[in-house]
Amino acid sequence: MGDTGQFSIENGIGIIMIDSPPVNALGHAVRQALAAGFDGFAADDAVRAIVVLCAGRTFFAGADITEFGKPFAQPDFDALFSRIDASAKPVVAALHGTALGGGFELALACHYRVAVASARVGLPEVHLGLLPGAGGTQRLPRIVGADSALDLMTSGRAIPAAQAHALGLIDAIVAEGELRAGAIAFAQDLVAAGKPLVCARDREDKLAADRQRPDLFDTFRQKNARAFRGFRAPESIVCAVEAAVTLPFEEGLARERTLFEALMASTESAAQRHMFFAEREASKIPDIPKSVPTLPIASVGVIGAGTMGGGIAMCFLNIGIPVTLVELRQEALDRGIAVIRRNYEGSAKKGRMTAEQVEQRMALLTPALSLDALARADLVIEAVFESMAVKQDIFGTLDRLCKPGAILASNTSFLDLNTIAAATTRPEWVVGMHFFSPANVMRLLEVVRGAHTAADVVATAMELGRRIGKVSVLAGVCHGFIANRLMEPYMKRGDLLAMAGPSPAEIDKALFDYGFAMGPFQMVDLVGLDVIGRDNAERTLSGDLVALGRLGQKSGGGFYDYDENRRAVPSPVAAQVIAELGRAKDIAPAGPLTADAIVARLLYPVVNAGARILEEGIALRASDIDVAAILGYNWPVYTGGPMFWADTIGLETLVEGLRTMGIEPAPLLVRTAQAGGRLSAL
Numbered sequence: 001m002g003d004t005g006q007f008s009i010e011n012g013i014g015i016i017m018i019d020s021p022p023v024n025a026l027g028h029a030v031r032q033a034l035a036a037g038f039d040g041f042a043a044d045d046a047v048r049a050i051v052v053l054c055a056g057r058t059f060f061a062g063a064d065i066t067e068f069g070k071p072f073a074q075p076d077f078d079a080l081f082s083r084i085d086a087s088a089k090p091v092v093a094a095l096h097g098t099a100l101g102g103g104f105e106l107a108l109a110c111h112y113r114v115a116v117a118s119a120r121v122g123l124p125e126v127h128l129g130l131l132p133g134a135g136g137t138q139r140l141p142r143i144v145g146a147d148s149a150l151d152l153m154t155s156g157r158a159i160p161a162a163q164a165h166a167l168g169l170i171d172a173i174v175a176e177g178e179l180r181a182g183a184i185a186f187a188q189d190l191v192a193a194g195k196p197l198v199c200a201r202d203r204e205d206k207l208a209a210d211r212q213r214p215d216l217f218d219t220f221r222q223k224n225a226r227a228f229r230g231f232r233a234p235e236s237i238v239c240a241v242e243a244a245v246t247l248p249f250e251e252g253l254a255r256e257r258t259l260f261e262a263l264m265a266s267t268e269s270a271a272q273r274h275m276f277f278a279e280r281e282a283s284k285i286p287d288i289p290k291s292v293p294t295l296p297i298a299s300v301g302v303i304g305a306g307t308m309g310g311g312i313a314m315c316f317l318n319i320g321i322p323v324t325l326v327e328l329r330q331e332a333l334d335r336g337i338a339v340i341r342r343n344y345e346g347s348a349k350k351g352r353m354t355a356e357q358v359e360q361r362m363a364l365l366t367p368a369l370s371l372d373a374l375a376r377a378d379l380v381i382e383a384v385f386e387s388m389a390v391k392q393d394i395f396g397t398l399d400r401l402c403k404p405g406a407i408l409a410s411n412t413s414f415l416d417l418n419t420i421a422a423a424t425t426r427p428e429w430v431v432g433m434h435f436f437s438p439a440n441v442m443r444l445l446e447v448v449r450g451a452h453t454a455a456d457v458v459a460t461a462m463e464l465g466r467r468i469g470k471v472s473v474l475a476g477v478c479h480g481f482i483a484n485r486l487m488e489p490y491m492k493r494g495d496l497l498a499m500a501g502p503s504p505a506e507i508d509k510a511l512f513d514y515g516f517a518m519g520p521f522q523m524v525d526l527v528g529l530d531v532i533g534r535d536n537a538e539r540t541l542s543g544d545l546v547a548l549g550r551l552g553q554k555s556g557g558g559f560y561d562y563d564e565n566r567r568a569v570p571s572p573v574a575a576q577v578i579a580e581l582g583r584a585k586d587i588a589p590a591g592p593l594t595a596d597a598i599v600a601r602l603l604y605p606v607v608n609a610g611a612r613i614l615e616e617g618i619a620l621r622a623s624d625i626d627v628a629a630i631l632g633y634n635w636p637v638y639t640g641g642p643m644f645w646a647d648t649i650g651l652e653t654l655v656e657g658l659r660t661m662g663i664e665p666a667p668l669l670v671r672t673a674q675a676g677g678r679l680s681a682l
């Protein structure tokens with residue numbers, strides 16, 4: 001067993017203590033240790049009850065995801081749980097940290113559960129494109145009823161111990177820091193009082209009520225259709241809970257297993273597991289080891305109180321870091337502050353924070369009209385409009401007035417960070433921190449490393465991203481960095497295709513069905529045609545529409561017209577503009593296209609851009625590009641992002657498709673296709 005499991009007996013209570021860092025995942029060695037513990041204590045007459053607990057930062061965080069893809073070596077989860085079922089002695093799970101997935105399922109199979117108040121429990125398998133496959137879909141509804149079970153398993157949400165206690169998932173909360181003693185005392189009380197062995201599998205009370213509600217599942221499906229669109233796991237979870245309600249336990253378990261195996265073999269789950277590891281991998285920078293110390297950031301300055309600057313300020317206020325927000329004019333400053341307050345008050349109205357928390361955050365915000373107010377800031381983030389001259393001017397000023405050791409960051413989305421840094425005498429302190437709109441919501445942060453940016457400045461920006469709840473991805477300097485450069489062809493190809501025949505509505509529907517929240521034309525209409533097509537020198541569809549006063553939804557029409565309910569309807573004017581520019585540019589008609597062909601026309605070029613970003617070293621690894629697309633552009637996560645998706649399409653197909661469109665495939669793409677390799681593994 002090595003050091004994985006330690007067994008001891010205290011006052012008649014057998015204690016199984018598992019220690020398998022970092023998160024006590026239930027890998028093979030851990031399962032072996034647990035089985036040995038159960039078997040040993042079952043045979044030991046000195047033991048009257050058994051307590052299972054974990055060392056380190058958490059109770060079991062789930063099955064070991066690295067073991068997925070092949071059958072579980074014995075003892076598997078079934079074999080472990082049947083030992084608990086067969087036990088004549090009560091088994092108590094003692095929870096701290098995060099009891100998740102298979103870990104929480106193990107706890108549910110135990111007769112009793114105790115936890116410290118700071119513990120959280122949940123079944124997050126849905127985020128991996130899976131369902132709880134160790135009996136969770138059958139035991140949870142038997143304890144909390146179908147409604148709560150469906151909610152917890154399809155959201156994957158972890159809930160605090162107090163809430164779990166209220167739901168009956170936890171039998172007792174024990175004092176923080178005294179889990180072991182508390183659990184032993186609880187077990188001793190059970191023995192002394194001769195309490196029964198409570199097996200979730202045998203419980204009928206909650207299910208009896210659910211059986212009287214035949215429309216329960218269809219109502220749930222309808223209510224969540226939008227949120228579940230494109231995902232496979234939620235529907236499988238619903239089916240499994242349906243089985244729990246309608247079938248005997250063993251048959252329900254068999255149904256769960258079949259559904260679990262189908263999900264495990266699905267592309268959707270493979271994609272979501274890819275994303276799980278990709279998000280974690282993104283924080284690793286080969287030439288900047290974790291030992292490089294990060295710099296303390298206790299105060300932040302944000303320049304620009306527009307949508308971007310305001311959102312960025314909120315990110316820091318949310319974690320208690322004071323922010324000085326600078327604008328040129330009082331009016332713009334007032335407006336920016338008012339928007340921040342309105343956003344927080346909106347959250348408070350939805351119950352996401354208290355009125356007191358709104359005030360605490362606003363109290364950390366200092367408005368200012370001059371850059372002089374930033375002299376003492378540890379980090380300054382510039383978020384003004386995209387003009388190199390303006391940015392250089394600002395960085396020149398910051399260089400003169402900021403204290404030595406201050407990090408000077410730009411939120412530029414396209415401009416050359418090295419040119420911006422050249423306006424200072426300290427380019428090693430200059431870094432890009434590129435947020436995505438709305439900055440307080442979108443989870444991507446691109447950290448742009450300039451030619452001279454110091455290692456500890458990069459490390460600090462990456463770590464700070466994590467602290468404000470983002471996934472930081474490192475990018476090199478180029479026009480558009482990773483996410484924007486990646487997605488540039490998406491918009492361009494959409495325009496070209498529209499000029500070749502398919503209507504904006506047809507194209508949007510194909511991309512919506514692929515999994516985007518909306519297609520490219522709906523998106524442009526929402527964001528504003530004037531915002532997107534601004535810097536184009538050549539004639540574009542957006543440019544021509546803007547010339548007619550069609551700026552998008554805000555002006556009543558863009559690529560679509562909008563009826564009184566703000567519903568998009570096809571626009572004859574836009575159709576005419578598209579046809580005219582198509583003729584002027586001499587674009588050949590595409591003929592009828594399938595939805596897949598439309599998707600290929602827009603997304604193959606994105607993959608190609610990704611390959612170039614990778615071969616130029618702008619991104620460290622292919623999976624970083626997937627993270628950027630998914631978290632920065634809402635690329636559907638169940639496709640795994642553009643690079644992972646390309647592998648599922650087949651790289652040969654992709655290369656050929658690009659050539660048919662008259663696009664030169666990136667050499668890296670061609671090489672990888674020829675070698676039979678996988679793009680997402682690069």
Ligand code: 3H9
Pocket residue numbers: 022023025058061062063064065066077098100101102103105124125128130131132133134136277280281
């Ligand atoms: C399941 O249980 C299926 C069953 O229903 C059915 C079975 C039949 N396995 O996130 P962190 C690694 S599915 C393997 O940075 P934190 C992670 O990769 C599972 N490895 O820490 C990282 O490695 P590295 C259901 C895992 O403190 C390191 O641990 N459970 C696993 O920010 C630290 O992770 C889940 O989905 C795992 N299960 O957050 C829970 N978990 O250092 C998934 C983590 O090399 N895990 N690692 O990059 C989490 O949500 C978070 O890791 C946790 C800690 C909240 C636990």
